[in-house]
Structures are given as structure tokens and as C-alpha cells.
Amino acid sequence: MKFSFHKYQGTGNDFVMVDHREGGLSHLSQEQIALICHRRFGIGADGFILIEDDPNADFKMVYYNSDGRESTMCGNGGRCSVRFARYLGIGKDEHITFTAIDGLHEASVADGIVSLGMNDVREIRDSNGDWFLDTGSPHHVCFVENVEDFPVDKEGRRIRNEVYGVEGSNVNFIEWDSETLHVRTYERGVEGETYSCGTGVTASALALHHSGVSNAQNIQIKTPGGNLSVSFTFENNAYHHVKLVGPAQFVFAGVWER
Numbered sequence: 001m002k003f004s005f006h007k008y009q010g011t012g013n014d015f016v017m018v019d020h021r022e023g024g025l026s027h028l029s030q031e032q033i034a035l036i037c038h039r040r041f042g043i044g045a046d047g048f049i050l051i052e053d054d055p056n057a058d059f060k061m062v063y064y065n066s067d068g069r070e071s072t073m074c075g076n077g078g079r080c081s082v083r084f085a086r087y088l089g090i091g092k093d094e095h096i097t098f099t100a101i102d103g104l105h106e107a108s109v110a111d112g113i114v115s116l117g118m119n120d121v122r123e124i125r126d127s128n129g130d131w132f133l134d135t136g137s138p139h140h141v142c143f144v145e146n147v148e149d150f151p152v153d154k155e156g157r158r159i160r161n162e163v164y165g166v167e168g169s170n171v172n173f174i175e176w177d178s179e180t181l182h183v184r185t186y187e188r189g190v191e192g193e194t195y196s197c198g199t200g201v202t203a204s205a206l207a208l209h210h211s212g213v214s215n216a217q218n219i220q221i222k223t224p225g226g227n228l229s230v231s232f233t234f235e236n237n238a239y240h241h242v243k244l245v246g247p248a249q250f251v252f253a254g255v256w257e258r
């Protein structure tokens with residue numbers, strides 16, 4: 001198997017991306033994708049993304065976690081896909097659309113910063129005293145103190161398995177300092193902490209508002225991989241016009257041959 005790939009990262013959440021408009025890789029097995037994402041024996045990434053043609057949008061994004069399984073919406077992967085699609089000459093900087101597993105997304109890009117429209121969120125429920133919501137992927141959100149010193153891997157894995165079982169959930173640990181929301185995320189399907197998680201910081205920002213800790217509707221977010229912002233409007237007891245905004249950058253290109 002031989003194909004060209006481009007590596008992108010969005011606030012440290014990194015992806016192997018392939019222009020799959022001509023097809024040819026639909027037969028990839030879970031083991032093959034996991035090997036491509038392996039940090040030592042492969043290219044190394046949190047996820048693998050295929051860019052395909054779509055009759056209803058500028059392109060389609062197919063997302064796989066680094067465990068090799070196709071998964072739900074990836075916010076940072078969506079932001080990186082927009083940068084890669086523009087490199088390929090797809091869409092326009094001021095407006096580009098793609099379909100993902102959770103439906104149609106609109107985006108724009110300026111100076112390397114991608115603004116990505118996320119789906120409405122109509123339900124945030126209590127989960128073991130924390131919050132649970134789906135922003136295109138399932139997210140558990142837990143307020144903690146001193147998030148920088150928090151045992152994210154250990155506690156994230158425990159909650160992911162004990163509360164959510166085989167299906168699992170991503171688990172976010174957050175701390176609000178009255179100006180910035182600090183977020184660290186244990187990611188399902190990576191089965192470890194990633195430098196940032198787009199659907200995770202989106203879930204964290206909405207949970208911050210839902211909890212009443214802050215009534216801001218444009219939240220500045222700090223993750224180990226960099227800074228993002230999430231804005232939204234809260235109307236009729238639901239979150240609308242949800243936007244995930246942050247940098248997404250090309251890292252390197254290469255050829256995979258096995």
C-alpha cells in the first residue's frame with residue numbers, strides 16, 4: 001500500500017490527512033490505521049482523516065481515532081481538514097462547507113485561524129455530579145482545582161470505563177479562573193490525554209455556561225496545545241451558533257509505503 005499524506009495539527013491535536021477524492025484506501029483495516037497513527041512504528045497522530053468529494057458540500061471528512069476505529073465528530077480534525085482542503089484548492093477561505101458524521105459544517109479561515117461551526121446542543125445532563133453532553137462526540141465535563149496538576153490519564157481512564165463502559169466517552173477536566181477556561185482532555189479512541197480536543201473544549205465552554213459559573217457566551221480557552229475560543233448564543237434553553245475558533249497548521253508531507 002502506498003499513499004501520500006499531509007500531517008496537520010490544531011493546538012497540538014494532530015492528524016494524518018489524505019486526499020481521498022480518487023479513492024483507493026477504503027479497504028484500510030483498523031490495524032493498518034492504528035499502525036499509521038502509532039507514535040513509534042508509524043507516522044504518529046491522534047487521528048487519521050480522509051478528505052472525499054461530497055454532493056452536498058465542498059468536501060466530506062471521514063475521521064478515525066488512533067485506535068484505527070472510525071469515530072464521531074472531531075473538532076480539531078475539522079479545523080485541520082479546512083486548512084488541508086484549502087491547500088487542495090477546495091472551497092473558499094471566506095466560506096467552506098463539509099459533511100462529517102454529525103452532519104453539515106460551515107467554516108472560514110483567515111491568517112491560519114479556522115472558525116468552525118459546530119452543531120446545536122439541546123441537552124446537558126448531570127452525570128455523577130459532573131456534566132455530560134454531545135458536541136458531535138460524547139463528553140463528560142468535570143470541574144477540578146489545579147487542573148495543571150490533575151491526574152488526567154488515570155482519572156480520565158477510570159471515568160471513561162467505569163461510567164461509560166465499552167462505548168466510552170471523552171473526559172474533560174476544567175478550571176475557570178474568571179477570565180480563561182483551562183481544559184485538559186482524556187480522549188476516547190486515543191485512550192490518553194491529547195494536547196487539546198475541539199469537541200471537548202466546545203463541551204467544556206457550554207458546560208461552564210450551563211453550570212452558571214459564568215454567563216459569558218464567548219469563552220477564551222487554554223489547553224496544553226494552545227489557545228482556542230468557543231462562542232455561542234443561548235436561546236430557548238439550547239445552544240446555537242456554536243463556533244470553535246483556533247489555529248490549524250501544516251506540519252509535514254510524506255509518502256507511506258508498506
Ligand SMILES: N[C@H](CCC[C@H](N)C(=O)O)C(=O)O
Pocket residue numbers: 013046047065071072073074075076077137138170187188189190196197198199200
Ligand atoms: N476522540 C473523539 C473524536 C475526536 C475528538 C477530538 N480529537 C476533537 O478535536 O474533537 C471520540 O472518539 O469521541
